[in-house]
Amino acid sequence: MSAAAPDWQALRQEAVRAAQLAYAPYSGLQVGVAGLVDDGRLVTGCNVENASYGLGLCAECTMAGQLRLSGGGRLVAVACRSGAGDLLMPCGRCRQILFELGGASCLVDTPSGVLPMSQVLPDAFGPADLPG
Ligand code: THU
Numbered sequence: 822m823s824a825a826a827p828d829w830q831a832l833r834q835e836a837v838r839a840a841q842l843a844y845a846p847y848s849g850l851q852v853g854v855a856g857l858v859d860d861g862r863l864v865t866g867c868n869v870e871n872a873s874y875g876l877g878l879c880a881e882c883t884m885a886g887q888l889r890l891s892g893g894g895r896l897v898a899v900a901c902r903s904g905a906g907d908l909l910m911p912c913g914r915c916r917q918i919l920f921e922l923g924g925a926s927c928l929v930d931t932p933s934g935v936l937p938m939s940q941v942l943p944d945a946f947g948p949a950d951l952p953g
Contacts, residue, residue, distance in 0.1 A: 833900045836854055836902035850868075853902055866882065866885070868883070880901065880915075885922060896927050919938060920942050920945045921947065925945070
């Protein structure tokens with residue numbers, strides 16, 4: 822299924838709104854992410870930290886759960902923002918998670934403009950590399 826062209830302003834606004842719901846008592850950095858799905862749905866996530874620091878969940882991880890729980894599909898565009906509205910780039914692990922769920926063509930809001938995952942995570946390892 823193909824979605825309409827991403828409304829980047831709406832995606833960024835939803836990312837900020839999600840960030841403001843974060844649980845980030847340790848780092849103090851609220852992170853939110855919003856993703857457009859190929860059926861037109863919008864899914865969001867926020868970081869959820871833990872007193873055992875290494876167990877904290879990035880915003881992209883909780884968005885991955887929301888994607889599945891709300892009906893699945895493929896991510897076509899993603900924006901990540903702080904609670905203050907600053908653009909944030911997904912960390913390396915989260916780029917891999919976005920690649921899994923959106924593939925090389927998924928668009929990402931970056932400081933250099935909107936770029937495809939193929940540039941945000943070049944030569945990514947992915948499902949196509951597995952046998953069978
Ligand atoms: N964080 C995310 O939620 N996503 C990222 O891609 C990078 C980092 C969170 C993890 C932690 O709760 C906080 O930002 C500070 O590192």
